[in-house]
Amino acid sequence: MPEFTHLDKEGRVRMVDVSDKEPTLRVAIAGGMISMNSATFEKIHNQTVKKGNVLEAARIAGVMAAKKTSELIPMCHPLNITHIQVDFSPDKETNSVRIEATSRIIGQTGVEMEALTAVSVAALTIYDMCKSYDREMTISDIRLIEKSGGKSGRFVRREE
Amino acid sequence: MPEFTHLDKEGRVRMVDVSDKEPTLRVAIAGGMISMNSATFEKIHNQTVKKGNVLEAARIAGVMAAKKTSELIPMCHPLNITHIQVDFSPDKETNSVRIEATSRIIGQTGVEMEALTAVSVAALTIYDMCKSYDREMTISDIRLIEKSGGKSGRFVRREE
Amino acid sequence: MPEFTHLDKEGRVRMVDVSDKEPTLRVAIAGGMISMNSATFEKIHNQTVKKGNVLEAARIAGVMAAKKTSELIPMCHPLNITHIQVDFSPDKETNSVRIEATSRIIGQTGVEMEALTAVSVAALTIYDMCKSYDREMTISDIRLIEKSGGKSGRFVRREE
Amino acid sequence: MPEFTHLDKEGRVRMVDVSDKEPTLRVAIAGGMISMNSATFEKIHNQTVKKGNVLEAARIAGVMAAKKTSELIPMCHPLNITHIQVDFSPDKETNSVRIEATSRIIGQTGVEMEALTAVSVAALTIYDMCKSYDREMTISDIRLIEKSGGKSGRFVRREE
Amino acid sequence: MPEFTHLDKEGRVRMVDVSDKEPTLRVAIAGGMISMNSATFEKIHNQTVKKGNVLEAARIAGVMAAKKTSELIPMCHPLNITHIQVDFSPDKETNSVRIEATSRIIGQTGVEMEALTAVSVAALTIYDMCKSYDREMTISDIRLIEKSGGKSGRFVRREE
Amino acid sequence: MPEFTHLDKEGRVRMVDVSDKEPTLRVAIAGGMISMNSATFEKIHNQTVKKGNVLEAARIAGVMAAKKTSELIPMCHPLNITHIQVDFSPDKETNSVRIEATSRIIGQTGVEMEALTAVSVAALTIYDMCKSYDREMTISDIRLIEKSGGKSGRFVRREE
Numbered sequence: 001m002p003e004f005t006h007l008d009k010e011g012r013v014r015m016v017d018v019s020d021k022e023p024t025l026r027v028a029i030a031g032g033m034i035s036m037n038s039a040t041f042e043k044i045h046n047q048t049v050k051k052g053n054v055l056e057a058a059r060i061a062g063v064m065a066a067k068k069t070s071e072l073i074p075m076c077h078p079l080n081i082t083h084i085q086v087d088f089s090p091d092k093e094t095n096s097v098r099i100e101a102t103s104r105i106i107g108q109t110g111v112e113m114e115a116l117t118a119v120s121v122a123a124l125t126i127y128d129m130c131k132s133y134d135r136e137m138t139i140s141d142i143r144l145i146e147k148s149g150g151k152s153g154r155f156v157r158r159e160e
Numbered sequence: 161m162p163e164f165t166h167l168d169k170e171g172r173v174r175m176v177d178v179s180d181k182e183p184t185l186r187v188a189i190a191g192g193m194i195s196m197n198s199a200t201f202e203k204i205h206n207q208t209v210k211k212g213n214v215l216e217a218a219r220i221a222g223v224m225a226a227k228k229t230s231e232l233i234p235m236c237h238p239l240n241i242t243h244i245q246v247d248f249s250p251d252k253e254t255n256s257v258r259i260e261a262t263s264r265i266i267g268q269t270g271v272e273m274e275a276l277t278a279v280s281v282a283a284l285t286i287y288d289m290c291k292s293y294d295r296e297m298t299i300s301d302i303r304l305i306e307k308s309g310g311k312s313g314r315f316v317r318r319e320e
Numbered sequence: 321m322p323e324f325t326h327l328d329k330e331g332r333v334r335m336v337d338v339s340d341k342e343p344t345l346r347v348a349i350a351g352g353m354i355s356m357n358s359a360t361f362e363k364i365h366n367q368t369v370k371k372g373n374v375l376e377a378a379r380i381a382g383v384m385a386a387k388k389t390s391e392l393i394p395m396c397h398p399l400n401i402t403h404i405q406v407d408f409s410p411d412k413e414t415n416s417v418r419i420e421a422t423s424r425i426i427g428q429t430g431v432e433m434e435a436l437t438a439v440s441v442a443a444l445t446i447y448d449m450c451k452s453y454d455r456e457m458t459i460s461d462i463r464l465i466e467k468s469g470g471k472s473g474r475f476v477r478r479e480e
Numbered sequence: 481m482p483e484f485t486h487l488d489k490e491g492r493v494r495m496v497d498v499s500d501k502e503p504t505l506r507v508a509i510a511g512g513m514i515s516m517n518s519a520t521f522e523k524i525h526n527q528t529v530k531k532g533n534v535l536e537a538a539r540i541a542g543v544m545a546a547k548k549t550s551e552l553i554p555m556c557h558p559l560n561i562t563h564i565q566v567d568f569s570p571d572k573e574t575n576s577v578r579i580e581a582t583s584r585i586i587g588q589t590g591v592e593m594e595a596l597t598a599v600s601v602a603a604l605t606i607y608d609m610c611k612s613y614d615r616e617m618t619i620s621d622i623r624l625i626e627k628s629g630g631k632s633g634r635f636v637r638r639e640e
Numbered sequence: 641m642p643e644f645t646h647l648d649k650e651g652r653v654r655m656v657d658v659s660d661k662e663p664t665l666r667v668a669i670a671g672g673m674i675s676m677n678s679a680t681f682e683k684i685h686n687q688t689v690k691k692g693n694v695l696e697a698a699r700i701a702g703v704m705a706a707k708k709t710s711e712l713i714p715m716c717h718p719l720n721i722t723h724i725q726v727d728f729s730p731d732k733e734t735n736s737v738r739i740e741a742t743s744r745i746i747g748q749t750g751v752e753m754e755a756l757t758a759v760s761v762a763a764l765t766i767y768d769m770c771k772s773y774d775r776e777m778t779i780s781d782i783r784l785i786e787k788s789g790g791k792s793g794r795f796v797r798r799e800e
Numbered sequence: 801m802p803e804f805t806h807l808d809k810e811g812r813v814r815m816v817d818v819s820d821k822e823p824t825l826r827v828a829i830a831g832g833m834i835s836m837n838s839a840t841f842e843k844i845h846n847q848t849v850k851k852g853n854v855l856e857a858a859r860i861a862g863v864m865a866a867k868k869t870s871e872l873i874p875m876c877h878p879l880n881i882t883h884i885q886v887d888f889s890p891d892k893e894t895n896s897v898r899i900e901a902t903s904r905i906i907g908q909t910g911v912e913m914e915a916l917t918a919v920s921v922a923a924l925t926i927y928d929m930c931k932s933y934d935r936e937m938t939i940s941d942i943r944l945i946e947k948s949g950g951k952s953g954r955f956v957r958r959e960e
Contacts, residue, residue, distance in 0.1 A: 012859060012887075013213050013289075013860055013863075015884055015885065016883075017883035019882040019904045019905065021882075025499065053172070053173050053376065056173075056377075056493060057173050057376075057380055060377055060380050060381075060493055060554045061232065061380075063495055063555065064384075070867055071864070071867065071868070072224075072225050073284055073288045074220065074221050074285060074860045074863060075288060075289065075863065076288060077882060078880040078881065079558075080557065080559060080880060081557070081558065082501075082557060083495055083498065084495055085495065085497075087492075104497060106499060109882075112291065113284065113287070113288050113291075116299075117284060120280045120283075121232050121233070123302070124233055124277060124280060125233050127276060128273050129235065131272065131273075131304075135272075135317070136318075138302065139276075139280075139301075139303070140301060142298065142300065142302075143296065143297070144295055155295055157296055172376070172379060172407075173379055173383075175383055175404055175405065176403075177403035177424060178402045178403065179345065179403055179424045179425065179426060213856065216652070216853065216856050216857075217860055220714045220860050220861075221860075223655055223715065224711070227711065227718050228711070234383060235383065237401070237402060238387050240400060240718040241717070241718065242659040242661075242717060242749075243658065243659055244655055245657075247652075264657060264659045265659065266659060268402060269402075332533070332696070332727075333533050333537050333696060333699055333700060333703075334725055335703055335723055335725065336723075337722065337725075338723065339745065341722075352619075373492070377554050381552065381553060384552075388548075388552070391704070392541065392544075392545050392604070393541060393601070393604055393605050393608045394700045395537070395609065396608060397720065398707050398721065429722075432611065432615075433604065433607070436604055436607065440601075440603075440604060441553070443622070444553055444597060448553045448555060448556060448593050451593075455624055455627070455635055455637070456624070456637055458622065459512075459596075460621060461618060461619075462603070462622075463616065463619070475615055477616055478616075533696065536693065536697075537700055539812065539813055540697055540701075540813055543813075543815055543874060543875065544704075544871070547871065547878050548871070560877065560879060560880060561877070561878065562817065562819040562821075562877060562909075563815055563816075563817035563818065565817075584817060652853070653857050653929075693812070696813075697874050697875070700874065704872075708871070708872070712864075712868070712921050713861060713921070713925050713928045714860065714861050714925060715857070715928060752931065752935075753924065756924055756927060756939075760920045760921075760923075760924060760939070761872050761873070763920075764913065764920060765874060768873045768876060769813075771912065771913075771944075775955055776943065776958075777943070778942065778943045779832075779920070779940075779941075779943070780940035781938060781940060782923070782938065782939035783936065783939070784931075795935055797936055798936075
């Protein structure tokens with residue numbers, strides 16, 4: 001059973017040393033969703049079709065946040081990601097917007113935190129853009145969907 | 161029914177002008193949770209009791225992220241919050257950690273995005289600190305719990 | 321004749337001390353433009369009408385950059401601007417996009433650098449979004465158009 | 481005729497994926513200028529000769545801003561530039577200061593945005609340092625002068 | 641005997657809540673020094689007299705770092721300082737440069753961390769600018785010299 | 801005798817061009833200390849043993865600051881460090897805490913500024929966490945202890 005790699009022998013927080021790892025292509029896909037009332041959903045959905053502004057702002061915020069991941073997460077290595085993409089799928093039945101982010105790099109460590117950060121900040125931006133309209137929007141299901149590259153190989157989350 | 165205040169007449173993204181608002185005491189409380197498998201929960205839980213390192217790192221990351229909110233959320237006003245607090249409640253039955261953040265300011269606009277950002281980044285930090293152990297941790301229930309101050313008055317979320 | 325207020329008697333760079341200034345409403349309007357070939361202009365112009373993406377990205381970048389002004393300009397005071405707005409006027413005759421930014425605050429010092437920074441970064445973002453198409457785009461006419469508030473009173477640039 | 485590479489099929493803003501590009505030496509040179517009244521020019525010019533403070537502050541600001549390019553321009557890749565240089569040529573006849581910035585990297589994508597950002601922020605800093613003296617200074621001619629490296633080969637702007 | 645105000649009852653790191661404090665004029669003065677071999681000192685000293693570049697770079701770095709204090713020190717409140725000044729006194733007898741920084745604000749909490757951060761980063765910048773010449777430079781005596789404003793009144797350090 | 805590599809022939813501040821350097825493993829170790837009165841030392845020391853909070857906050861702050869080095873030190877190259885570690889040794893006899901930081905990268909330039917920045921900000925954080933208790937804490941002995949990699953070979957400081 002693997003141990004927490006961020007804690008050294010005496011329990012002190014530490015950054016994993018990746019100096020000796022070989023750079024390989026790393027890809028991570030993360031997902032999440034934000035749920036809202038139907039009137040808010042309609043507003044966002046219609047915008048998506050007509051002007052796309054809420055989602056474009058959220059997309060840009062997600063991409064920019066991914067680039068800031070190592071400033072936000074204390075033990076994350078700074079990484080120059082070579083690609084980050086944020087996509088949205090509005091789901092009318094549940095009045096929610098699904099968010100998916102993919103990050104890529106040829107590097108010494110994984111990029112799942114970058115994808116998860118992009119999803120989280122995209123969701124927060126949707127909240128911020130619509131909060132005057134619906135204060136009870138809820139962000140959920142933020143999770144790693146898939147990851148490849150590095151010693152640990154490919155991971156695909158079993159979705160229920 | 162209130163309109164999206166971030167969109168001007170022609171649908172362009174815009175920042176709300178708060179220049180003429182009176183500064184009042186603003187408080188916001190946001191919550192969220194991260195769920196994991198039982199072995200991971202035990203690890204975190206024992207740390208909390210013994211050394212608190214994962215949660216202390218997450219707490220510090222949440223506080224520092226709250227101070228960066230306006231760098232992350234495109235239309236958020238820069239604010240000098242006068243207090244931000246992040247608390248954790250491990251729940252053994254569900255193998256999850258509940259996260260709650262409170263932000264305060266005497267200012268011209270609300271601080272809910274600061275509290276929501278603190279919760280989100282605290283959760284992402286827990287994920288990062290434990291990801292070598294459990295890749296399937298899920299962050300959910302990120303939401304505004306309570307908010308007061310300003311023209312719109314006090315809001316308390318109806319929790320199911 | 322006013323002296324350079326950023327240099328002390330011995331020529332050392334210094335920040336102006338505004339501790340004793342009264343907070344007043346400060347407004348600044350800055351302008352600029354980016355010129356391009358006609359094919360690029362058509363692309364941007366059509367986007368504006370149809371999807372607005374290049375300009376929306378530039379608008380968001382300009383707003384976010386205004387919030388970073390004091391990180392970029394060494395002697396600028398950190399300020400919590402209460403409003404920043406970025407607008408675009410495509411001009412078909414000259415194949416250029418005019419950019420205008422307005423910044424507002426009730427504070428102890430002016431916000432012209434915030435407006436000028438918003439214009440500059442909006443222009444750079446337009447360049448970045450279209451550079452694969454036209455490397456010779458040129459940014460020009462970045463200037464303060466109007467400024468009010470503070471001891472020095474209202475300034476309106478004489479436009480030729 | 482090349483298409484806008486920042487827009488995917490449905491017009492959504494996106495970052496170009498450079499994961500598969502080979503790192504090569506990339507060099508970019510950008511230029512710009514700031515014009516002012518003669519009294520202000522004399523002030524700056526004499527400083528340059530005697531103490532160089534306005535221009536040294538602008539130089540440092542330009543270098544530091546180049547390092548922040550990917551934080552400012554939404555779709556720019558984070559890059560660890562290996563060199564950035566900012567130079568000034570005061571031109572007495574036109575009461576203007578010409579600014580030139582060179583950026584270098586061995587990397588997967590070009591560094592023209594870094595050079596353009598350095599020029600822009602250096603110009604804004606000159607404005608800020610002298611604005612109490614001349615509010616009508618104008619920044620213009622911000623453009624890419626030369627670029628090499630990568631698949632698209634060497635570009636040299638035809639200067640009129 | 642006062643308790644550590646950053647630790648709550650259960651030892652968790654926390655930010656002090658200053659929401660209810662009255663804004664008053666806060667001033668802090670911090671000092672420090674960097675010692676070097678005589679050849680390096682001569683180099684810096686002559687630069688100071690002739691061009692001042694090392695010290696000007698350090699001064700600008702110190703001012704800019706003061707503005708970033710709350711990004712660096714986890715529990716520091718974000719503050720819009722209204723003045724920060726960094727001064728140097730080269731001391732030929734000890735081959736050292738003394739650094740002093742003053743910060744000011746009308747605010748709800750003290751600005752000593754801003755002054756101490758300015759001194760620290762100014763010293764690090766001197767080290768960086770000269771490290772190819774003298775790797776053994778040492779930074780020392782970083783301390784609060786004076787502080788006023790707020791409930792705790794005026795503090796002046798007893799210098800030996 | 802080596803020259804200041806950050807200054808060009810005319811005394812202008814410049815960044816060293818490392819584009820043509822080969823990436824090699826770079827390691828740097830820096831040290832420093834913070835001294836205090838005995839009551840404060842006891843407080844910190846007991847925390848270290850029991851909960852470690854002051855030192856854990858300082859450790860996290862040091863790691864995060866190392867990642868920000870090139871934002872703080874004007875002529876530092878941006879680097880993606882692959883490891884940074886911050887350790888503390890409380891010394892009861894002198895009522896001081898010794899701080900040591902190690903940074904590592906495979907890169908084109910050294911990482912001593914990253915280690916020195918980590919030490920400095922860890923020390924400032926200890927000051928901030930305890931300043932309500934002891935305003936006269938002093939930070940000293942910030943220095944490079946060891947450095948290897950690159951053309952200049954291994955350096956080990958002669959400690960007195």
